[in-house]
Amino acid sequence: MKHLLFLFILGVIPAWAQQAKIVRGPYLQNFTSTSGVIRWRTDIPTDSRVFYSKELPKNANSVYEARLTTEHELTIKGLLPNQTYFYSIASPNIVPNQFVKTLPKPGSQQAIRIWALGDFGTGSKNQYLVRDAVKNFVKQKPIDAWIWLGDNAYGSGKDVEYQKNVFEVYQEDFFPNTKLWPNPGNHDYKDNPDSKKLAYFENFTMPKNGEAGGLRSGTEAYYSFNIGNVHVVSVNSEETSEDGTSIIDSTGQQAQWLKRDLAANKLPWTIVYFHEPPYSKGSHDTDTDEEMTKVRQQIVPIFDRYRVDLVLAGHSHSYERTMPIRAHLGTNDSFDPRKHVFAKASRPNHYVVDQSKGQGTIYIVAGSGGQLGKSQASFPLKSSAFSTVALGGSLILDIEGKKLVGQWLGSDGKVHDEFSIQK
Ligand SMILES: [Fe+2]
Incomplete structure (x- = not known):
């Protein structure tokens, strides 16, 4: 020795x-x-x-x-x-x-493709089918950013689960050349009672000092980055900050950072993603779940104020896309399209943003990248533009200049939902 x-x-x-x-x-x-x-x-x-x-x-x-x-x-x-x-x-x-x-220069108008995948690391047949559908779909136009919507490795986000259900599944086709921006879910937080010791934080490197273009968060738990002309914010719905608050405390450490980050953004597009959605009638019901009710009541007003274009989440094992909405803080029953929809459409699902009034935020749950779940009796949401639990899948976003196109790609390799926003 x-x-x-x-x-x-x-x-x-x-x-x-x-x-x-x-x-x-x-x-x-x-x-x-x-x-x-x-x-x-x-x-x-x-x-x-x-x-x-x-x-x-x-x-x-x-x-x-x-x-x-x-x-x-x-x-x-x-x-x-x-x-x-x-x-x-x-x-x-x-x-x-x-x-x-490498990414284009910040602020560039050139085309950017983002792949959003949620609730995937199960080892299920659905996980492999969703992966293979994306692998074929992106052959002509590769992915510029791969974002995870949490519950990445089941059942507890342990390192061995990351190895078997995440790294080994995506290594050959994605990891060596796909730029990753992760986000954790409740299952990733089950690994260790001390959140600082989670395999999630051991395994990944996040830009805590604003080095990828967003405002410095000072923590790897939540962060933001710029890609082309899109500002992307990875909020953490699971983390308790040093001041004892979480994202559902609108005056807490993370929410304060989120407000400052969104206020500082100069890019035309804003996408926010985190695990637990404000609106879902999939495997979780945002009318009865206390945590998600608070996300809706406390955090949605921030998205309204800063005119966030898209909010992506997982947690429910479904695909649920709302119309562009604002100020919908109550339960599903309280949704009123005359009060809450802020959108003009050239044709159904293809929105043209009003230059003076702006547009509401589109909320998407895309949590069927591996898991597949049941839905509530009241599925889909009253605010839904398109929703399905019949099939697994994931979301592909293409942004070029003033146009954003979203496509939900099913595990069968077909696009089942397409929408666009023109600014
Ligand atoms: Fe979850």
Whole structure:
């Protein structure tokens, strides 16, 4: 043992260490137009090195960290916007499928594609079908941001569950080149009573200092980022902040940050996502659930005030899209389209935003990425424009300039719902 330590001190890596196997990843986080984080796990502790180049293996740059670890996390910087970089771990050889495209410059009008996936890490047949549907759908136009709507790994968000039901399921087709922006659900918070020790926080790297364009949150629990001309906010419906409050306390730490973040945003599009929705008649009923009732009463007014375009959630294992609405703080029965719908449509589901009055917020539950659930007797919501629990699926958003198109892609590979917003 002493002999091995001596070799490490000299910087000589023994043969067994060089043969370390990658058992998780690589996966991509915090990617902006100029930098990003590459993470992976090895079976035994090693140093960390990533080679990257526009034309591997020619003239590859590399980043290196000598610390021996199984949890590798390296930041690459000084990248050019809108460029594809190939990368490899430990040696500068091309590895098929290991590439990452940097984001366009912030504020760019160019087309952006976002994939929103909720309640997925179950190991179910539905999870694989939803994955394969997206894999085929995005062949012509890849994903620029992959957002998770929580309940990522069932049943308790433990590391072994992340490994089996998340990393192993999406590794081949998505993780090496899909830029990930996660969000946790109640199941991810079951792992450990101390939320700081959750596998969720161990496994992922979030922009807590505003390094991806949003206002600094100071915590990985909630954050925001900019992608093209879209401001995206990952709110946390499960976290208790240091001041003892949660998102349902509209004057608490997270809600105060959310208000400041939305007020500071200069980009034309705003999308907010978190796990527990304000409106659902799927497997959870937002009329009877105390937590979700409070989300509606306390947080919806913030979305109204700052004219958020889309609010995405999971938790219910359904797909439920509302019309563009405002000020609907009561139960489902209180919904009145004359009072709560703020929209003009060129044809059904295709909205044209009134330049002076703006438009209401569209609320979407997309929680059938792996789970499939029942619905309440009163399903769908009175505010619903389209809802289904018959099939699993996930949501693809395309934003280009002043147009946003949403498509809900079923596990059968077909688009079952399409809507658009023109500003
Ligand atoms: Fe949930």
